[in-house]
Amino acid sequence: MVGTSSTLSVLLKILQLGLISLIFVVSSVLVYRRIKQAPLRKLYGPSNSSFFSGNYLQMFNPAAAKYHEYLLKAYGRVIKINGFFGDQQLIISDPKALTSILVHNLDAFEVPEWFLESNRQIWGTCFCSTTGSEHRRQRKQIIPVFSTSNLRALLPLLYDITHQLRDVLQGEVSDGKREVDALAWAGRLALEFVAQGALGYTFDSLNPHGAANEFGKTIKEFNPALSSLAFWRMHFHWISKLPPRLLRLGATVFPMARLRNLRRITTSILGHATEVLDEKKALLVKGDETLIDQVSEGKTFIGVLMRQNDDEGDGNRIPEEEIIAQMSVLIFASADTTSSMLARIFHLLAEHQDIQEKLRKEISQAYESCEDPNEELGYHQLLDLPLLEAICCETLRLYPAGELTIRQCRSDMTVPLSRPLDTARGAVSSLFIPHGTTVFINIAGINKDPDIWGADAMDWKPERWLARLPETVAEARIPSVYGNLATFIAGGRACIGFNFALLEMKVALVQLVKHFRLSPSKQEVFWRFGGISVPSVKGSSDTRPRLPIVMERI
Numbered sequence: 001m002v003g004t005s006s007t008l009s010v011l012l013k014i015l016q017l018g019l020i021s022l023i024f025v026v027s028s029v030l031v032y033r034r035i036k037q038a039p040l041r042k043l044y045g046p047s048n049s050s051f052f053s054g055n056y057l058q059m060f061n062p063a064a065a066k067y068h069e070y071l072l073k074a075y076g077r078v079i080k081i082n083g084f085f086g087d088q089q090l091i092i093s094d095p096k097a098l099t100s101i102l103v104h105n106l107d108a109f110e111v112p113e114w115f116l117e118s119n120r121q122i123w124g125t126c127f128c129s130t131t132g133s134e135h136r137r138q139r140k141q142i143i144p145v146f147s148t149s150n151l152r153a154l155l156p157l158l159y160d161i162t163h164q165l166r167d168v169l170q171g172e173v174s175d176g177k178r179e180v181d182a183l184a185w186a187g188r189l190a191l192e193f194v195a196q197g198a199l200g201y202t203f204d205s206l207n208p209h210g211a212a213n214e215f216g217k218t219i220k221e222f223n224p225a226l227s228s229l230a231f232w233r234m235h236f237h238w239i240s241k242l243p244p245r246l247l248r249l250g251a252t253v254f255p256m257a258r259l260r261n262l263r264r265i266t267t268s269i270l271g272h273a274t275e276v277l278d279e280k281k282a283l284l285v286k287g288d289e290t291l292i293d294q295v296s297e298g299k300t301f302i303g304v305l306m307r308q309n310d311d312e313g314d315g316n317r318i319p320e321e322e323i324i325a326q327m328s329v330l331i332f333a334s335a336d337t338t339s340s341m342l343a344r345i346f347h348l349l350a351e352h353q354d355i356q357e358k359l360r361k362e363i364s365q366a367y368e369s370c371e372d373p374n375e376e377l378g379y380h381q382l383l384d385l386p387l388l389e390a391i392c393c394e395t396l397r398l399y400p401a402g403e404l405t406i407r408q409c410r411s412d413m414t415v416p417l418s419r420p421l422d423t424a425r426g427a428v429s430s431l432f433i434p435h436g437t438t439v440f441i442n443i444a445g446i447n448k449d450p451d452i453w454g455a456d457a458m459d460w461k462p463e464r465w466l467a468r469l470p471e472t473v474a475e476a477r478i479p480s481v482y483g484n485l486a487t488f489i490a491g492g493r494a495c496i497g498f499n500f501a502l503l504e505m506k507v508a509l510v511q512l513v514k515h516f517r518l519s520p521s522k523q524e525v526f527w528r529f530g531g532i533s534v535p536s537v538k539g540s541s542d543t544r545p546r547l548p549i550v551m552e553r554i
């Protein structure tokens with residue numbers, strides 16, 4: 001009895017000591033951070049709403065687009081906000097500062113550790129889990145996949161996929177006119193574009209019943225499963241240095257259903273992707289002609305990588321696990337972004353009948369100029385349609401699929417500013433950012449800046465792209481890979497698939513506008529702010545993403 005109570009008191013002492021040490025460590029970290037972040041305190045921004053969650057509840061909720069517009073109006077291009085436990089963070093839309101962050105100082109402003117580490121656990125080595133020279137090597141290997149000649153070779157495949165969608169939709173609206181969920185169809189189309197383009201594989205998502213195969217169904221489960229762990233993911237780096245085997249075991253046995261669900265989904269996706277690669281390899285060995293054509297003519301991304309690998313010496317070959325990881329990441333980087341943008345354009349065209357009619361006229365005139373009436377528009381014909389291009393650019397500007405992205409400052413840095421910034425201690429012409437600071441890249445902020453785009457910057461006006469853009473656009477030197485838009489960002493982590501995305505959007509729009517008239521549903525649509533914006537029906541108890549649109553056969 002005496003023995004038990006003395007063991008208990010030793011245990012209590014250890015617990016007490018542990019708790020005191022924890023409180024000491026946490027307080028020291030908070031005090032150290034407070035001292036380190038002192039230079040940020042002079043910057044203006046909204047007051048802190050909660051010590052625990054800072055301004056995050058206002059910044060990240062379905063209606064947050066309005067809050068970000070308010071922040072931009074009230075505080076301008078550099079906004080100080082509060083993260084968890086009083087962490088001082090920045091939202092930046094100053095073009096010169098962002099060029100410095102994204103283009104000139106990529107190594108000092110990388111994606112956060114939690115992002116890299118959690119992706120490494122999920123996928124292994126891929127764009128989303130590497131930095132520095134390894135990341136540059138990966139980009140160099142995959143960028144040729146998006147060359148003009150490869151995209152041109154892919155165009156007939158993209159048309160075939162869109163014809164499949166056209167036929168299914170014509171069946172859906174066989175009685176002439178019907179309300180459909182345009183987001184669901186845009187999603188299936190974008191998934192099929194990248195699956196067939198990247199993997200030379202079909203998820204079978206465009207069959208008339210709309211049900212994809214097992215691989216396709218699992219792919220659709222991934223993003224909701226990952227989002228359900230967003231809070232935990234942001235704190236993952238605290239344990240990420242544990243041995244990978246231990247982490248994997250932890251993910252399997254830890255009593256958290258959401259984590260186990262994510263593990264099930266990713267294991268299944270990687271398993272399916274491995275089967276696809278094995279199938280391709282076996283067909284190549286057998287000398288299957290269709291596949292040899294795909295590989296030698298660069299008709300699928302996986303083919304291009306396999307061909308590159310054949311040409312490389314042993315030292316430079318991309319390991320198979322990496323090809324599988326990269327293919328999986330391409331699918332996720334591409335499908336939801338492209339379907340969000342496509343759905344947004346469908347919605348805008350439904351609401352702007354005049355612009356929809358003008359676009360239809362532009363498309364039919366382009367087809368009239370084709371010698372064969374059954375022929376589809378060629379690569380350059382498609383890219384050179386002025387109104388189509390203007391509609392895509394204006395939608396990418398005003399409604400980028402992702403409004404914010406995130407970086408973490410890896411060493412004390414001073415970045416230049418396009419114009420002096422007012423602070424509580426006077427105006428400054430450059431911005432000091434202490435090591436460790438989280439920086440949100442305000443993609444929507446730069447795209448909607450009235451000092452760059454004009455007083456009508458908040459309006460959707462495709463015609464602005466048909467005239468000369470204001471001088472202020474070129475003068476602003478926006479970090480951009482396309483059309484002075486920040487939508488695909490710029491620099492060493494810019495979107496590598498932007499020209500594929502534009503081609504997908506244009507092929508889809510030409511086919512749909514040619515064959516269907518779009519008009520708004522009676523149900524009011526509300527776009528939910530998030531990592532990627534999605535539409536849903538306002539006031540409905542069903543909060544699932546969907547976009548009701550009335551489609552009428554032409």
Ligand code: HEM
Pocket residue numbers: 111127128139194329330333334335337338341400401402405406487488489492493494495496497498500501
């Ligand atoms: C309109 C649709 C798209 C938009 C708006 C978009 C936007 C972006 C943005 C903003 C980033 C940078 C994220 C960051 O580092 O913070 C990015 C990265 C990336 N995107 Fe896209 N994207 C689109 C379509 C695509 C497509 C179709 C593909 C591929 C087929 C693709 C592949 C990638 C990849 C692989 C990365 C990571 C690049 C790297 O880390 O080096 N994206 N995208």
